[in-house]
Amino acid sequence: MLKFLVAVGLGLSALAATDACAEEPPVRKAGRWQLTSVSESIGMKTFETCITEADSVVGGKQCHVASIKRLADETYVDVVCTSDGGTEKLSTVYTGDFTTWYRAMSKITFDPPQDGVPHMGVTVDGKYLGPECRSASATDGQ
Template sequence: MKIRSTVAAACLAAAGIYAGPAFAIDYPARKPGLWEMQTSDGAGSKAKPEAIQQCIDAATDKMLREMGQGMGKDMCAKQDMRMEGGKMVIDSVCKIGQTTATSQAVMTGDFSTGYRLESKSTYSPPLMGRAGATTVVEARWVGPCKADQKPGDMVMNGMKMNVHDMIGGRGKK
């Protein structure tokens, strides 16, 4: 069960920055290669940030954007995205089970060398005992993928997996 939840978390993490339906403003494509993403609970959190490394190419990045957009269509009644002075701002209202999550996410960066996403959410009724949450994702391009990696490979919590294999896609060799 732990492995299954880790795999699900990895898929969500991989597609999570793209959740939402298709917009007039398209998400920028990330530079192909190895990306490292640190996820934390926001400023002042005592929890250790989680790190994910992900090897992507243009096709994998596109697949993850489309997967996230599909998740948003299924879960969200509202997804508004706009540009404000070089920042991408996304306001959403989504259902998670019986809970309504109202969120605002702000993305900055160039998607070639790095980006930052900060999302603040409130939950009604509370989700797993929490009335709200802040999530921060700091991502940076590390360089080319390692010699033993193929597009779609992710390393999370010391476990290596491939998003194409997890979702039954075309695993690249």
């Protein structure tokens, strides 16, 4: 499950945006971001990653956006990922200005349950650190 959580964290780290319409996932400002994820099963993890304008909320080749809705300053995104092991459904609400900060709060449902866990929650807080990305050897994440 930890491997999946890392993938989810990277998928969530690929989110954010300025003025996205209701049909488009948000896109965060390109540059270096500090991401802090919190979940009951893995605790709190903080890392830095380089985000490009092409990064997507969809966390992998076998994932697709099922729905996107915008209500006031919140964007709700449902993503479905399939693999040989089953299906994961991520329901996430995003808030923030996506140029300096954002928050992603997700509920992940596993079918069948992973390691006996049917669902879990994870929150990711992103803080923009600047336009310059460090070399790949100095950056965790992507």
